[in-house]
Amino acid sequence: MRILVTGGCGYIGSTTARHLRRQGHEVVVIDDLSEGHQAAWDGAMHQLDLRDADAVQAFALKAGEFGGLIHFAARAYVGESVEQPLRYWRANLVPVLHLCEAFPGLPFVFSSTCATYGEPPNEDPLHEQLPLRPVNPYGATKAAAERLLQDRAVASQGSYVALRYFNAAGAEPDGSHGEAHDPENHLIPRAIQAVQGLLPGLTIFGNDWPTPDGTCVRDYIHVRDLARAHEAALVHLGQGGESVALNLGTGQGASVKEVVQAVEAVSGQTVPCEDGPRRPGDPSYLVANPRAAKEILGWEAQESDLLALVQTAWNWHSQHPQGYRS
């Protein structure tokens, strides 16, 4: 299949683009390099800003036929979205509209997020029938984009799969390719950077949550498992499958303290930690019920062991302490 991947120089997008190419697909990437890295993807790449409708239309006119589109490009910092909501609505919703207009009928796989659910109603794993009640602009922009795609599908103007990732983590096991954000706000790379002396320490936001060890629990899904899910979603749509929103997670939670222990076990060093206050809007427990993705896509996480996942991240960060600049 010839596949258009937006945000293909970013963390999950470049991992997926590489996976698709290994599987024999032809991949064309769009990225504006606002966050991504040229070095993360060495295939066909068009540098353009998806917020620019004319640029997207011009690209569509000359790009030729695609069998599917995977849209990763977005801004994804929750705190920043609270401070700059209009920037987030433009960055995360407008490109979806432009892509739908420029590629009528094209099967659309969308990077959504567990942040669309908002505060979980209880401590059960989250399933897709729950109402979407995002509590920050980031989650709201993603929920709105899902709605846009749903309306397009209902009008028979193109099918979609919205993939609601939980916490993406990990890297290629050989350390050749991994996560490089600036600033980095994900727990596993921050804990590793603290060990490497690149951060003064790791702040743990709250140790009095109603969880077994008092720290927040999240579902860490390996980025390589995410990559496989995107291919499965394209196959599903290519076979005329229904439009649907699906969780992508392992179904298992790990607390902040457990992640810190895993980084210490893998690195053989102590993570310098300090306790900080709870962050407003941080749910204590976010774990996926991944059953629907298994039923509909035949997909399930294969790399869900936390120690093994952290090992892959360690391999990447220890070989590339400055990310793609290393």
Ligand SMILES: NC(=O)c1ccc[n+]([C@@H]2O[C@H](COP(=O)([O-])OP(=O)(O)OC[C@H]3O[C@@H](n4cnc5c(N)ncnc54)[C@H](O)[C@@H]3O)[C@@H](O)[C@H]2O)c1
């Ligand atoms: N990382 C996670 O844990 C996580 C969890 C849930 C959902 N997501 C979603 O997954 C997607 C990818 O996340 P990531 O961690 O790989 O992010 P990332 O920042 O590493 O990648 C995003 C890429 O999109 C590009 N981009 C952004 N705006 C653009 C625009 N207007 N035009 C063209 N390119 C643009 C950036 O340069 C970057 O390369 C995002 O949509 C994010 O919201 C990520």
